[in-house]
Amino acid sequence: MLYLIGGENIYESQRRLEELKEDFVARSGGIVNTYNADEMTDPNEIAANVDSLSLFNQEKLIIVKRLLSSRSQFADKVVDLLKVSKRCNCIFWEDKAFDKRKVFYKVIKRIGNVEEFSKLSYTQLKTWVTRYLRKRIDFDPICVERLILKLGNDQMQLANMIDNLVFLACSKGAKKLEEGEVLDFVQKTAEENVWDLVDSLGSYDKSRALAILEDIIKDTGDFVKIIGMLTRQLRILVMTKYLIQVGRSQSEIVRKLRLHPFVVKKSISHSSNFTFAKLRKLYQKLLNTDLVVKEGRFEERLVLDLFVAAL
Numbered sequence: 001m002l003y004l005i006g007g008e009n010i011y012e013s014q015r016r017l018e019e020l021k022e023d024f025v026a027r028s029g030g031i032v033n034t035y036n037a038d039e040m041t042d043p044n045e046i047a048a049n050v051d052s053l054s055l056f057n058q059e060k061l062i063i064v065k066r067l068l069s070s071r072s073q074f075a076d077k078v079v080d081l082l083k084v085s086k087r088c089n090c091i092f093w094e095d096k097a098f099d100k101r102k103v104f105y106k107v108i109k110r111i112g113n114v115e116e117f118s119k120l121s122y123t124q125l126k127t128w129v130t131r132y133l134r135k136r137i138d139f140d141p142i143c144v145e146r147l148i149l150k151l152g153n154d155q156m157q158l159a160n161m162i163d164n165l166v167f168l169a170c171s172k173g174a175k176k177l178e179e180g181e182v183l184d185f186v187q188k189t190a191e192e193n194v195w196d197l198v199d200s201l202g203s204y205d206k207s208r209a210l211a212i213l214e215d216i217i218k219d220t221g222d223f224v225k226i227i228g229m230l231t232r233q234l235r236i237l238v239m240t241k242y243l244i245q246v247g248r249s250q251s252e253i254v255r256k257l258r259l260h261p262f263v264v265k266k267s268i269s270h271s272s273n274f275t276f277a278k279l280r281k282l283y284q285k286l287l288n289t290d291l292v293v294k295e296g297r298f299e300e301r302l303v304l305d306l307f308v309a310a311l
Contacts, residue, residue, distance in 0.1 A: 001024065001061070002089075003108075003112060005093050007098070032061045061091065063091045064090065066095060069095065098116055126145070133166075142179045143177055149260060150182075150186045161186060165181060165186075230286055231283070240257070241276065285307055
């Protein structure tokens, strides 16, 4: 039994690791020893355990985490042992994508099993969230999109949030998870706040815009990031408005811009509040705001307040 497991999808790679570990214990009744390579200072600590597997009557599974990530210099020693080991129950787990050029990867690929888990596409993620929810509670279908929009494609975070929401709903005696509970319980992301800010700018609601800006500053505290998010949203609005103008459908815009369908839906809704001239004016003011701060003429917070107030 020899595995190299990892990839960008940490949730799925950890799930697979646990599955293999449970199967091993159920099949053999053996013991499992787990080592974090980033806590090791001597490669022989791994080598000794791998090399001693055949010396015991009781089967033993060795799990080594982050060998390539933190102790890549140890990998050559382990590779030499794997090549000559007649009996080896080892799982190497990594929390990132594999470098397929490495000798370690090539050896495991040749004599064992390599499983790499990529992040799910939007369609796959939507299916996964739907199934995860369905096993636990009845729910309003819009909850799926709301959760993905707020938490992205981090399955670990999604699973934890869903478990919390289900617990909260059940503690209230609710038999169904409603959209309102998701909106109330899951904190607004900075991106959502930026959309609200852009919406306020489009309707010339300066008091609301300043209040939202205050929330964004508290959330991020990073002027460069705030300018970057605002710039991105304005670009999305310009591209969306243009594609609508040339007759593209919502699904076509999603494919063309490679954005979350919910983001495109929101962008289509907001685009009606803006003319191209108005978007151009906002974009120019944003560039001027960025330049003024970089030149050190004004304090960052004051410049952002003036950006909103001057509209």
